[in-house]
Amino acid sequence: MGKVVDDGASAEFQAFFEAYYVELARLAHLLTGDADGADDLAADALMALWHRWERVRGADHPAAYARGVVANLARSRVRGAVRERRRIALFWAPLGAGDGHATDGPDVPAVVDVREALRRLPFRKRACVVLRHAFDLSERDTALVLGVSLGTVKSQTSRGAAELQRLLGP
Incomplete structure (x- = not known):
């Protein structure tokens, strides 16, 4: 179990969450193109920030730090989706099909x-x-x-x- 965060830090995080959640979800949506997954990604980012809140709250730009976390999580999600699409395309490609890509x-x-x-x-x-x-x-x-x-x-x-x-x- 991680370190317990004091009430002041908890209230500070609550305020940060309320101020930036919508922006982080919008960023996630624009980066991944997935409206449904954007809320989950923003929530995952905020959960990661909560676990490191002592460090985040002392950062020069906590919002920039949060955007960076969202960008990294989005990058991982996009890469995973690309790998999955490639696996599916290879598996379902008809025999003898050329290697041309539709896009x-x-x-x-x-x-x-x-x-x-x-x-x-x-x-x-x-x-x-x-x-x-x-x-x-x-x-x-x-x-x-x-x-x-x-x-x-x-x-x-x-x-x-x-x-x-x-x-x-x-």
Whole structure:
């Protein structure tokens, strides 16, 4: 069993939870594309924060720390889903089928939902675009949340936005 948190810290965490839960769930939804799983992911992140609350509450930017936890959990979830889709595709692929991938070509419907377009971006590009544009974080704060360099945020955001523009059209 972990260390018992005092009443003051408990009330502080309660206030943090109430202030940031909706934002963290929205971030999870945008990063994973899974509306149903977003609440669970945000709850998992907040549970992890609760277990480390003494460290989190002393952090310079507890909200950024929380966003980082959500981003890491989302990354793990997305990677797991991709691995599962690959296993299913390999298992169910007809014998003699080519190795072409349905999503590789430019065969994109005329109107593509933004969420679908976001789902098509690799995780890091998606995370940078979402944090920069949907959450209005600075490049520096985005780098802090994702644990990457400022240059990575700049390049991934630029490339992600360009891919979105290509997917969504003019």
